Amino acid sequence: MTIVTRFAPSPTGYLHIGGARTALFNWCFTRHKGGKFLIRIEDTDKERSTSEAVDAIFRDLNWLGITADEDPIFQSTREARHAEVARELVAKGKAYYCYCTPEELEKMREDAKAKGQSPRYNRYWRDRDPATAPEGVKPVIRIKAPIDGESVVEDQVQGRVVVQNKELDDFILLRGDGSPTYMHAVVVDDHDMGITHVVRGDDHLNNTFRQKIIFEAMGWDVPTFAHIPLIHGPDGAKLSKRHGAQAAGEFREMGYLPEAVANYLLRLGWSHGDDEIFTKEQAAQWFELTDINKGPSRLDYKKLEFVNAHYIKAADNERLANEVEARMGTKLASEKRNWLIAGMNDLKARAVSLLQLTKEAAFYTKDAANMDYDDKAQATLKDHDAHHAMHFLYDTLSALPDWGRDSIEGACKKIADEKFEGKLGKIAMPLRAAVTGSTVSPDIFNATSTLGQKETLDRLKSALHWMHDQGGHHHH
RNA sequence: GUCCCCUUCGUCUAGAGGCCUAGGACAUAUCCCUUUCACGGAUACGACACGGGUUCGAAUCCCGUAGGGGACGCCA
Numbered sequence: 001m002t003i004v005t006r007f008a009p010s011p012t013g014y015l016h017i018g019g020a021r022t023a024l025f026n027w028c029f030t031r032h033k034g035g036k037f038l039i040r041i042e043d044t045d046k047e048r049s050t051s052e053a054v055d056a057i058f059r060d061l062n063w064l065g066i067t068a069d070e071d072p073i074f075q076s077t078r079e080a081r082h083a084e085v086a087r088e089l090v091a092k093g094k095a096y097y098c099y100c101t102p103e104e105l106e107k108m109r110e111d112a113k114a115k116g117q118s119p120r121y122n123r124y125w126r127d128r129d130p131a132t133a134p135e136g137v138k139p140v141i142r143i144k145a146p147i148d149g150e151s152v153v154e155d156q157v158q159g160r161v162v163v164q165n166k167e168l169d170d171f172i173l174l175r176g177d178g179s180p181t182y183m184h185a186v187v188v189d190d191h192d193m194g195i196t197h198v199v200r201g202d203d204h205l206n207n208t209f210r211q212k213i214i215f216e217a218m219g220w221d222v223p224t225f226a227h228i229p230l231i232h233g234p235d236g237a238k239l240s241k242r243h244g245a246q247a248a249g250e251f252r253e254m255g256y257l258p259e260a261v262a263n264y265l266l267r268l269g270w271s272h273g274d275d276e277i278f279t280k281e282q283a284a285q286w287f288e289l290t291d292i293n294k295g296p297s298r299l300d301y302k303k304l305e306f307v308n309a310h311y312i313k314a315a316d317n318e319r320l321a322n323e324v325e326a327r328m329g330t331k332l333a334s335e336k337r338n339w340l341i342a343g344m345n346d347l348k349a350r351a352v353s354l355l356q357l358t359k360e361a362a363f364y365t366k367d368a369a370n371m372d373y374d375d376k377a378q379a380t381l382k383d384h385d386a387h388h389a390m391h392f393l394y395d396t397l398s399a400l401p402d403w404g405r406d407s408i409e410g411a412c413k414k415i416a417d418e419k420f421e422g423k424l425g426k427i428a429m430p431l432r433a434a435v436t437g438s439t440v441s442p443d444i445f446n447a448t449s450t451l452g453q454k455e456t457l458d459r460l461k462s463a464l465h466w467m468h469d470q471g472g473h474h475h476h
Numbered sequence: 477g478u479c480c481c482c483u484u485c486g487u488c489u490a491g492a493g494g495c496c497u498a499g500g501a502c503a504u505a506u507c508c509c510u511u512u513c514a515c516g517g518a519u520a521c522g523a524c525a526c527g528g529g530u531u532c533g534a535a536u537c538c539c540g541u542a543g544g545g546g547a548c549g550c551c552a
Contacts, residue, residue: 008552012552042552044552105550109548109549113477118478120478140550158482161480161481167479172550174550176550181550181551185552202482203545203547204546206480209480229481230545267501268489269488271488271489273490273500274499275501276489293489295545296544296546297488300488302503303501303503304502306503309515313515349514350513351514360514376512380512413511423511425511426511429511429512432512438513439513440513441513443512444511445511
């Protein structure tokens with residue numbers, strides 16, 4: 001049997017990070033089995049579905065490298081088919097028209113709750129003659145759910161789950177306006193699309209028993225189910241606004257690489273021995289539904305950062321430069337862009353996110369004539385020794401014939417040995433402050449070598465001027 | 477309220493009755509490396525929710541308890 005899976009988001013908002021993982025699991029499972037992976041947009045809620053959300057969902061799925069094997073199906077285009085099946089069910093005596101109004105149903109639920117019972121429909125119209133129906137009420141179609149006995153689902157993740165049929169009510173298939181409910185549309189579409197395996201969040205586990213009733217009433221094959229646990233926030237509660245990011249797109253904006261997000265997400269609730277770092281293609285080779293855990297897992301940004309740092313180190317310098325440039329929001333002059341790319345090896349070894357990378361790369365894009373120094377850099381430049389160091393540095397470096405990294409370091413060490421008792425920091429720190437405007441940077445000899453002799457000297461000169469301006473205020 | 481599901485270090489997890497003195501990863505701490513901050517390397521800290529069974533033997537099987545989550549819509 002060729003397996004067919006689907007990812008079925010509803011376009012009422014962004015792609016949730018949990019949805020992204022569900023998609024990833026479906027994708028990996030399908031790749032592993034050599035089947036077909038489909039996407040279905042569940043846009044039957046016309047009030048809340050938007051085309052912007054549809055675009056955002058596809059953008060984020062593409063970002064993660066998840067693409068379907070066929071064109072996406074839009075559920076809203078299939079309403080006629082959903083209605084047809086619902087009426088067929090009525091004709092077969094498996095479903096019936098119900099003339100209760102939403103108000104009556106609301107009251108029914110409240111009464112049941114007041115009596116301490118489950119808020120369910122009381123099957124008023126199940127065996128009543130439609131001829132007695134009130135005028136002017138557009139009926140809904142309800143399924144005839146089994147009244148006693150029990151139902152069983154052999155879930156690939158959760159195991160054997162049994163529910164007493166008395167817990168299930170005659171839920172609605174087709175609304176008064178003729179549109180299908182989620183419960184009905186899902187079944188009809190899953191059947192028509194030939195879905196063999198439904199892999200989805202375990203918030204749907206209860207629904208499975210209802211959907212199974214429809215499959216069986218139509219005499220259709222029931223797919224295999226795998227209900228994966230939800231992702232929770234760091235505090236263990238359901239992921240919500242107060243936890244920060246929930247949308248896959250937000251993770252992109254926070255500077256996480258797609259391969260890092262995919263790797264991290266795949267590792268949440270699924271494992272293959274002790275493997276931690278892997279591509280989704282690699283995961284697909286290993287992926288089995290039975291290796292998915294049953295319990296929910298929490299989002300841990302520290303681990304995500306660790307994984308992200310790994311992929312940043314592995315990423316192509318040109319690509320990272322593009323990311324940095326995009327985040328800076330300005331088109332860089334080619335000279336600066338070249339510095340950025342040349343300095344990227346040192347920069348990327350230190351960054352856990354693209355945001356941090358961008359921040360730390362900023363000094364490459366500054367202008368010598370217009371430097372700014374952060375508080376610590378200012379303190380470093382104001383130090384008494386720094387003034388001497390900078391003059392020695394300027395003189396030595398302007399006369400340095402070889403502008404290679406080691407040559408620059410050698411020159412600095414020589415000054416340190418001769419003037420500062422071998423304390424390289426006395427030279428390196430003012431140099432760093434002057435060249436980068438910060439006391440924190442990658443290897444400063446590599447950085448100055450990358451910037452070139454002229455730019456380095458220009459920045460030193462600029463710092464010297466700044467120091468003179470400051471000195472005037474301080475000493476007198 | 478009713479039903480369903482879940483429970484191994486702080487977090488993600490390995491674990492299929494003896495391989496478990498419970499392994500790995502992140503985080504944390506310390507040390508090494510070092511011109512800064514990182515990176516990298518090393519070491520340390522740290523868990524089978526609780527209580528009963530079954531068994532020669534239980535993290536693993538069974539039953540309770542507690543805690544957590546989910547579902548009960550003419551939402552999806």
